[in-house]
Amino acid sequence: MKKHVKKIEYTVRGALGLCALVTLITTVGIIAVLSSETIPFFKEVPITDFLFGTRWAPLLEPKSFGVLPLVIGTGMIMVGSAFIALPVGITTAVYLSEFSSQRMRSIIKPVLEVLAGIPTIVYGYFALTFITPLLKTILPQTEIFNATSGAIVVGIMVLPMVASLCDDAFQSVPKALKEGGYALGATSYEVIGQVIVPYSASRILAAFILALSRAIGETMAVTLAAGANARFAFDPLQSVQTMTAYIVQVSLGDTPQGGIEYQTCFAVGSLLFLITLAMNVAGQSILFKYRRGK
Amino acid sequence: MEGFSGRKRKEKIFKIACFGLTFLSVIILIVLLYHIGQAGSKYLSFKFLDSWPSRFPHKAGIKAGIWGTLWLISLTALISVPIGIFSALFLEEYKIPGKLGKFVEINVANLAGVPSIVYGLLGLTIFVRFLGLDRSLLSGALTLSLLILPVIIVSSREAIKSVPDAIRFGAYALGASRYQVVFWHVLPIALPGILTGVILALSRAIGETAPLIIVGALTYISYTPESIMDEFTVLPLQIYNWASRPQEEFHYLAAGGIIVLLGVMLSMNFIAVVIRQKASKKVKI
Numbered sequence: 001m002k003k004h005v006k007k008i009e010y011t012v013r014g015a016l017g018l019c020a021l022v023t024l025i026t027t028v029g030i031i032a033v034l035s036s037e038t039i040p041f042f043k044e045v046p047i048t049d050f051l052f053g054t055r056w057a058p059l060l061e062p063k064s065f066g067v068l069p070l071v072i073g074t075g076m077i078m079v080g081s082a083f084i085a086l087p088v089g090i091t092t093a094v095y096l097s098e099f100s101s102q103r104m105r106s107i108i109k110p111v112l113e114v115l116a117g118i119p120t121i122v123y124g125y126f127a128l129t130f131i132t133p134l135l136k137t138i139l140p141q142t143e144i145f146n147a148t149s150g151a152i153v154v155g156i157m158v159l160p161m162v163a164s165l166c167d168d169a170f171q172s173v174p175k176a177l178k179e180g181g182y183a184l185g186a187t188s189y190e191v192i193g194q195v196i197v198p199y200s201a202s203r204i205l206a207a208f209i210l211a212l213s214r215a216i217g218e219t220m221a222v223t224l225a226a227g228a229n230a231r232f233a234f235d236p237l238q239s240v241q242t243m244t245a246y247i248v249q250v251s252l253g254d255t256p257q258g259g260i261e262y263q264t265c266f267a268v269g270s271l272l273f274l275i276t277l278a279m280n281v282a283g284q285s286i287l288f289k290y291r292r293g294k
Numbered sequence: 295m296e297g298f299s300g301r302k303r304k305e306k307i308f309k310i311a312c313f314g315l316t317f318l319s320v321i322i323l324i325v326l327l328y329h330i331g332q333a334g335s336k337y338l339s340f341k342f343l344d345s346w347p348s349r350f351p352h353k354a355g356i357k358a359g360i361w362g363t364l365w366l367i368s369l370t371a372l373i374s375v376p377i378g379i380f381s382a383l384f385l386e387e388y389k390i391p392g393k394l395g396k397f398v399e400i401n402v403a404n405l406a407g408v409p410s411i412v413y414g415l416l417g418l419t420i421f422v423r424f425l426g427l428d429r430s431l432l433s434g435a436l437t438l439s440l441l442i443l444p445v446i447i448v449s450s451r452e453a454i455k456s457v458p459d460a461i462r463f464g465a466y467a468l469g470a471s472r473y474q475v476v477f478w479h480v481l482p483i484a485l486p487g488i489l490t491g492v493i494l495a496l497s498r499a500i501g502e503t504a505p506l507i508i509v510g511a512l513t514y515i516s517y518t519p520e521s522i523m524d525e526f527t528v529l530p531l532q533i534y535n536w537a538s539r540p541q542e543e544f545h546y547l548a549a550g551g552i553i554v555l556l557g558v559m560l561s562m563n564f565i566a567v568v569i570r571q572k573a574s575k576k577v578k579i
Binding site for chain 1: 305308319322323329330333376377380383385390402403404410411412413414416418419447472497498500503504507508510533538549555560567
């Protein structure tokens with residue numbers, strides 16, 4: 001009997017461990033797949049031309065592989081979304097953790113969850129058919145596809161994440177510190193500005209980094225709303241192309257496998273992966289350090 | 295030094311500003327739902343649900359998208375749910391010691407942050423090309439499974455962690471072996487929490503579009519899939535296809551598709567909330 005149990009025990013442990021291996025294999029897979037196409041690409045196109053070139057035209061003759069226009073497009077979306085997601089997200093968190101009644105919380109929290117759960121394609125549709133026409137009535141020179149409306153919806157999309165991470169951070173401020181502030185006669189505005197926010201500064205930073213990394217990886221909303229026009233310019237009312245939107249554009253066409261156009265997808269994907277990975281590692285390590293300290 | 299009334303006024307303004315910006319989310323959600331509801335109601339009918347896509351807006355429907363989504367999500371659930379739960383059980387109950395354990399934990403957290411389109415490139419290379427599964431449902435489901443696996447693992451671990459240790463010690467004290475403790479005692483108690491996370495992860499997968507475009511789901515399909523090796527389309531892809539056309543009529547069709555998509559997702563979220571509330575009443579030690 002005992003031997004029998006032991007046998008099952010080992011089998012179960014092995015099977016479960018095998019499942020846990022899948023995530024490790026996924027990481028290895030991602031790195032292997034990206035580099036298997038990116039390395040041959042850099043054999044044809046010097047890496048400096050790729051990183052610092054200002055013209056992106058891999059599908060047109062004469063071909064040119066400067067990724068900066070895509071990086072600028074992505075950057076504009078990221079900065080624009082930050083203008084919405086960061087201030088609104090952090091004030092929402094302040095309101096939820098310091099001012100709101102239990103009832104208000106039970107309304108706002110689910111609303112944020114729903115906003116976070118709405119698929120990105122829906123936000124793209126909303127940007128294209130609602131926000132862009134709205135922008136056009138205010139600023140008539142707005143193009144049908146433009147960076148601003150893409151940035152606005154991406155901002156809305158990552159707002160819940162900022163709000164919930166900051167809310168967690170504010171909730172964990174020791175009560176003694178807050179009460180101490182109030183006991184000295186501070187108003188809630190002063191307690192928030194001088195006690196709560198400084199105390200949770202590093203976790204707020206982590207929330208910002210993680211949210212912006214999410215904004216960089218956003219695909220369908222920006223593909224629909226911001227267009228497919230990779231240019232080296234900074235006009236937010238014009239159409240731009242993000243790194244993600246480029247990959248989609250190529251995938252929708254009939255690009256043969258193995259060609260240089262096909263490899264550009266992976267080169268751009270590698271860059272995207274490295275940028276978001278660096279940001280995620282930075283954000284997670286702040287949160288991780290904090291969690292262990294508790 | 296500012297006077298007391300000045301400080302009070304500042305506080306009042308701050309409070310109102312906080313409330314206003316918080317309430318903005320509610321307004322955005324209402325505007326978004328209203329806008330889509332208004333545009334989508336034009337074509338929403340039983341015929342819309344039961345027609346193939348078409349060049350003519352009044353004839354077009356989302357039958358292929360609905361069936362594709364149903365197949366894809368069922369298949370994704372079959373693959374990702376057991377692997378996700380078992381991984382979480384292993385990581386929580388068996389614990390990998392030392393540096394490797396920490397690495398696995400950080401790895402899962404980072405995988406959850408990898409942009410979905412990168413999973414698309416992974417799926418295209420490994421499943422579609424290398425394993426030769428082509429643009430099949432199976433390729434799509436495997437890709438989506440890898441995508442939501444980290445989400446399932448993280449939420450399942452939370453659920454498993456919240457099972458009180460007394461349950462484990464009690465079972466050990468009665469002579470149970472480890473797998474008996476894990477599968478007969480810990481898992482049943484953690485199950486409602488796990489299910490909530492699983493449903494939310496699957497509802498995220500339903501809305502995913504980008505990785506499926508990369509893997510090569512098609513936009514024009516006029517049959518329902520019959521096996522996991524069939525080519526397919528999904529609802530979000532059909533919506534994308536319509537929304538990216540310049541004609542306004544197709545935008546209304548896209549909105550109709552969105553209503554169906556959101557309907558499915560919101561009801562899944564609702565089920566998850568119900569399970570969470572039911573479960574929070576049970577098992578108190």
